[in-house]
Amino acid sequence: MAGIYIHIPFCKQKCHYCNFYTVISQKYRNDFVHILLKELEQRRDYLGEQTLNTIYFGGGTPSLLADNEIVRIIDSIKTLFPVNEKAEITLEANPDDLNKEKLTSLKENTPVNRLSIGVQSFHNEDLVYLNRAHNASQALKAIENSLSAGFDNITVDLIYGIPTLTEKNWRKNLELFFDFGIPHLSSYALTVENKTVLHSLIAKKKMTPVDDKQAVKHFELLLEETEKHGFIHYEISNFAREGYYSKHNSIYWLGGHYLGVGPSAHSFNGISRQWNVANMKQYMEFEQTGTTVLEKEVLSKDQRYNEYVMTSLRTSWGCDTEHLENVFGNLYTNHFLKHIIPFVEDGKVQQKGNVYTLTNAGKLYADGIAAALFMI
CATH class of the missing domain: 3.20.20.70 (Aldolase class I)
Known part of the structure; x- marks a missing residue:
């Protein structure tokens, strides 16, 4: 994908x-x-x-x-x-x-x-x-x-x-x-x-x-x-x-990989994220330099977990604890399960098997709920 x-x-x-x-x-x-x-x-x-x-x-x-x-x-x-x-x-x-x-x-x-x-x-x-x-x-x-x-x-x-x-x-x-x-x-x-x-x-x-x-x-x-x-x-x-x-x-x-080209465009290959310079003059200097000016960030395990939680909870596919266990391990899965409880109890998150999704009430608080689940 x-x-x-x-x-x-x-x-x-x-x-x-x-x-x-x-x-x-x-x-x-x-x-x-x-x-x-x-x-x-x-x-x-x-x-x-x-x-x-x-x-x-x-x-x-x-x-x-x-x-x-x-x-x-x-x-x-x-x-x-x-x-x-x-x-x-x-x-x-x-x-x-x-x-x-x-x-x-x-x-x-x-x-x-x-x-x-x-x-x-x-x-x-x-x-x-x-x-x-x-x-x-x-x-x-x-x-x-x-x-x-x-x-x-x-x-x-x-x-x-x-x-x-x-x-x-x-x-x-x-x-x-x-x-x-x-x-x-x-x-x-x-x-x-x-x-x-x-x-x-x-x-x-x-x-x-x-x-x-x-x-x-x-x-x-x-x-x-x-x-x-x-x-x-x-x-x-x-x-x-x-x-x-x-x-x-x-x-x-869904965590797929993508290449972004053009000034300010972002790319992601599953391990690192990089983004082109947001400046037309510098971008157009490719003709002389033969390379695009960009910045790169290798994502830590915490960052990759946080990103998965943030993006998955925004979707109808939800956050899957089986995926958490397979990709990130027991420590991250337990952290998620512990901190998701209050949101399930007050009706902002619903659970179906291994998958947690936002209710309509929870959609108003998507960013805050995700932040509460982050590994910091």
Whole structure:
């Protein structure tokens, strides 16, 4: 179970809440794919002989790539790595890029078979608060165009807990999503990260701060509506119909291996984690240096245990004590069993055989529960 993540950092404008590495400047745009292909070649041995089941274009705004650039990247990957002929190939896209011509060409001329559309909200006041580049009309049209072009494996991103988002409008966002018949939804609470524009504006009292109680109400409504419409809540922020789970993101959650290329991209091979420099100038110097600037961390047993507990509890597959025993041993299994008891007793965690999963009540406290189980 392995995949490749390609980070395309270019954006038309910076969203206020975004803490990913992105650039507005197009200074390095023309040479970027050339350098990306060189990095792929340099790191062709990172995953050994594992077959790639997924290729994921993230960002930034990958939908700014031309079709021929997407094809060049995928062709290079297929030359350098063994790729499953039915690999999931996802392109993140902003609604304002998804006109009929773009989508028809994407469908006919590239192997992309899954779209991840960054809608965030179908209401203009929310999009203005977030400083998104598109408007509500473009969000609706992007989905219509995607379906008309023949894409059926689509996921939409929606954010809840936005101060401008009323409960009525959140319910309307969900209704619009369900009406399209799309098989996958990624939905996140608005988080105010340090060093983001939103953090600065709230600190200066120029923007309304996030209300945690409002976010909880939105989350509870999200659980209620997705269950009503037959969606499986297979990860804290992800809901899908049977057969439409994100294969790429499932690699992260299930401890699979992945290679990340592009500035700031992360990689994991089961033993160590490494991440590329988050700086375009340094990244583009590959042409002169022949190597990518990156940092590397070899994970300790404690870190690997903590990561398994944190990611597994976020999923419907849960944390398996048999796996803990086989991989980490008796000490770690006993530690987990001892510290999970209070959460089972107060209804935040449920047990079925060897597997522990969060209840709906527990999903609100996922990070805190995981932290209480960590080996420190």
